[in-house]
Amino acid sequence: MITNTELEYKGNLYPNNILECKREGDKLSFTTENGVILEITVLRDSVLRFRYATENIFEPDFSYAISEDASTGYNELEVEETPTEFLIITAKLKILVDKQTLRTQISDLEGNIINEDELGFHWEENYEYGGNTVKMSKITQSSESFYGLGDKATHSNLKGKRVTNWAMDQYAFAKDQDPLYKAIPFYVGLHNNKAYGVFFDNSFGTTFDFAHERRNITSFWADGGEMNYYFFYGPKITNVVKAYTDLTGKPELPPLWVLGFHQSKWSYFPESRVMEIANKFRDLKIPCDAIYLDIDYMEGFRCFTWNKNYFPEPKKMVKELSDKGFKTVAIIDPGIKVDKDYWVYQEGMENDYFCKRGDGPYMRGKVWPGECNFPDFTNPDVREWWAGLYKELIADIGIKGVWNDMNEPAVMEVPTKTFPLDVRHDYDGNPCSHRKAHNVYGTQMARATYEGVKKFTYPKRPFVITRSAFSGAQRYTSTWTGDNVATWEHLWIANVQVQRMCMSGMSFVGSDIGGFAEQPNGELFARWIQMGVFHPFCRVHSSGDHGDQEPWSFDNEVTDIVRKFIELRYQLLPYLYTMYWKYCKEGTPMIQSLVYFDQEDHQTHFRTDEFIFGEQILVCPVQEPNAQGRRMYIPKGKWYNFWTDEMVLGGKEKWVVADIDKVPLFIKEGALIPKYPVQQYVGELVVKELILDVYFKKGIEDSTVYEDGQDGFDYKKGRYSVRNFKLRGKDDQLIIQQFKDGTFITSYDTIKLKFHGLPFQIKSIQVDNETVSFEDVKLNGSNSIVLSKEFTVLELTGI
Incomplete structure (x- = not known):
């Protein structure tokens, strides 16, 4: 056992004896003999911040990741001292701080250890760059599993893995390749049916080792900055993820069209080709809401310009697309071509907005336009300037969304694929090198873009998509x-x-459906569509190097399958919109891994294929060629096969038939799934009737439908409609109660309830405690009835 009195072990330095403990409100500070300060802040009863300083000095307390709207406030905070330790007690947790080593142990109020330091905080001086490499090691608990860390291309359970956070352009990346485009230093730990989370709020390059190097040790470290992490206690994964999302911020609602189907390619040009694609969607009646313009729409790849040979009248084209129901989304990269005749370059140079090297020259790097300078998006003045550049694109021409690419930042023809580490950044008044700013660069670009699009799209809602991201990017x-x-x-x-x-x-995430590099065959494309329509963001995008990748690019059978599943997505738009609203309101993930859905079932801890779309639809993509079905795990509970209405008991694996035109799809019993009629684009039809697919359950189940004006910000003033439904089922009775909130008046007056699995034939119907005739509610056998949207109680009694 290493004791911290040795102060140094294998080049690392450690805290030693605590000399002093101070409390100021929600903060407790522990100072050691050798100048280490541990500051523990109790943000909430189950959310703690651990921050360590060396040489008695904290760095300026600034973070791009933390939301100004994060919830704070605790119910209880007591501090006790014993001869060997300090004990901090909240309404949910007990935190021990060892007096000799500064190591911490976190347990619940029953004494179950949730998280415990091994060596705890230690550090190593960085002689090349200055500052410290800061490290933390924890004891891996028995049978502990680990999840999170953003878009790592590896197994969902990270036990035994080591991963790095350093945003990097990785064209055609491989399975297990790391790092990738995003840096999200947050993970969830799960053991003994208790979940916790750790968010390492450090924008330097970070590494997480989940019992990889040492079997029973979990550790994380950063190449600079502070050891500054937040701890979230569940005990449910749901509590952890919601608390982290609250801390780093929740997004605003997007316009509903953004949840439709999007079509992209590198690149659609000239204008005639774009219109040809649009017309083909409408001719084939395949719903689509957005068409993307990649870098070829620009003049020599210069941002905020148009190639007049390809697009002589962009405003006219965008208007014609809009008349057909298409919103145009345009790409903007960070690299600004070095060209004294280019107005964006001129403005950047005149105002000194471009990044500079450590000794003063401007940072130059090659990207699509050739030699480029790069705006310092960590400078608020630069972000304001960048936001203003969108005026013509958005307000004048009518572009509805902006796609930020290459913003890791990516640089061509250099081994590191990015900026030299000596590049300087403002970091909102906290000057630093690229070592610290690299991982946040893409997010700050997206932030500036969001502010511009929001300003010039107003009173409509903005849409921005980014390739690179850091924690908190979801706000923008x-x-x-x-x-x-x-x-x-x-x-x-x-x-x-x-x-x-x-x-x-x-x-709000998806993949390039069908694959960006290389060319899928029809079967792979169809299977990817079947998965992609159940991801929050749904876009086909391809490099175009190996052929076309539109829904009709294969054979008629594939086209029909693609149309069928895109139509299903459009039917489910009110369900999808409600998912997003819950994400904005509560931090509920739009897609739930099975372990998130039911952490008590150990069978879910290593599942990768199945997921819950929203909270009531189970999806399992087919991921092998020539498959006529697949084995999948059905989580506990009872589920209806979407295609057959067969009831399936969960908690076990099952073979599910799924030929090329099907995907395994199950509905949770008791669910009320809202649907709209199929539209070719959002807003094409005025919805005259809301459909609710009612899946009978013997017991109780709650469902929700959120609606508003589908765009604009009136929903923030109460102009929304929330319908909460409570289903209560018995052998011979079904009761559905509706509770309404909000002032938005929906376009429909009636709700059609379609019943699945009803175990009885309807004998009588009561609406709001009055018996009604079968004709009055258009009873169709025992399959469906039509009610006024204002009903509060429906009671069906069976024979």
Whole structure:
């Protein structure tokens, strides 16, 4: 056993004896003989912040990740002292701080250890750059599992893995390749049916080792900065993820069209080709809401310009697309071409907005336009300037969304694929090198873009998508998983990445459906669509190098399958919108891994394929060629097969038939699933009737439908509609209660309830405690009835 009195072991330094303990409100500070300070802040009864300083000095307390709207406040905070330790007690936790070593142990109020330091905090001086490499090691508990860390292309359970957070352009990345495009230093630990989370709020390059190097030790470290981490206690994973999402921020609602189907390619040009794609969607009646313009729409790849040969009248084209129901989304990269005749370059130079090297020259790097300078998006003045650059694109031409790419930042033809580490950044008044700013660069670009799009789209809602992201990016932007490959393995990878991102607080995520690099065959494309329509962000995007990748690019059978599943997504838009609303309101992930859904079932701890879409739909993609079905795990409970209405008992594996035109899809018993009619684009039809698919349950189940004006900000003033339904089922009775909130008036007057699995034939119907005739509610056998949307209680009695 290493004792911290040795002060140094294998080049590392350690805290020693505590000399002093101070309390100021919600903060407790412990100072050691050798100048280490541990500051523990109790944000909430189950949320703690651990911050360590060396040489008695903390760095300025600044973070891009933490939301200004994060919830704080605790119910109880007591401090006790014994001869060997300090004891901090909240309403949920007990924290021991060892007087000799500064090591901590966190347990619940029953004394069950949740998280415990091994060596605890230690550090090593960085002689090359200055400052410290800061480290933390924890004891891995018995049978502990680990989840999170963003879009890692590896198994969902990270036990035995070591991963690094350093945003990097990784074209055609492989399974287990690391790092990738995003840096999200947050993980969830689960053992003994108790979950906790750790968010290491440090923007330097960070590494997490989950019992990889040493079997019983979990550790994490950063190349600089402070050891500054937040601890979240569950005991449910749901509590942990919601608390982390609350701390790092929740997004605003997007416009409903953003949840539709999007089509992209590198690149659609000229204008005639874009219109050809749009017309083909409408001719084939395949719903689509957005078409993307990649870098070829620009003049020599210069941002905020148009290639007049390809797009002579962009405003006219965007208007024509809009008339057909398409919103146009345009790409903008960070690299600004070095060109004295280019107005964006001129403005950047005149105002000194570009990044500089350590000794003063401007940072130059090659990207698509050639030699470029790069704005310092960590400078608030630069962000304001960048936001203003969107005026023409958004307000004048009518672009509805912006896609930020290459913002890791990516640089071509250099081994590191990014900026030199000596590049300087403002970091909002905390000047630093690229070592610290690298991981947040993409998020701050997306933030600036969001502010610009929001300003010039107003009174409509903005839409931004980014490739690179750090914790907290969800406040500004959606994302996708980067330049994947058209292989069956990448279909599996995309599924795991999306689930992991949702558990990491960033739910508005999808993959390049069909694969970006290389070319899928029709079967792979169809299977990817079947998965992608159940991911929060749904976009086909490809490099175009190996052929076309539109829904009709294969054969008629594939086209019909693609249409069928895109239509299903459009039917489920009110369900999907309600999922997003819960994400915004409560931090509930839009996609739930099975372990999130039921952590008590140990069978879920290593599942990767199945996921819960929202809270009531179970999806399991088919991920092998020539499959007519697959084995899958059905979580505990009872589930209806979406295609057959067969009831299935969960808690076990099951073979599920799923030929090329089906995907294993199950509905939780008791669910009320809202649907709209199929539209070719959001807003094409005025919804005249809300459909609720009612899946009978002997027992109680709650369901919710959220609606509003589908765009704009009136929902923040109460102009929304929330319908909460409570289903109560018995052998010969079904009662559905509706509780309404909000002032928004929906376009429909009636609700059609379609019954699945009803165990009796309807004998009588009561609406709001009055018996009604079968004709009055258009009873169709025992399959459906139509009610006024204002009903409060429906009671069906059976024979």
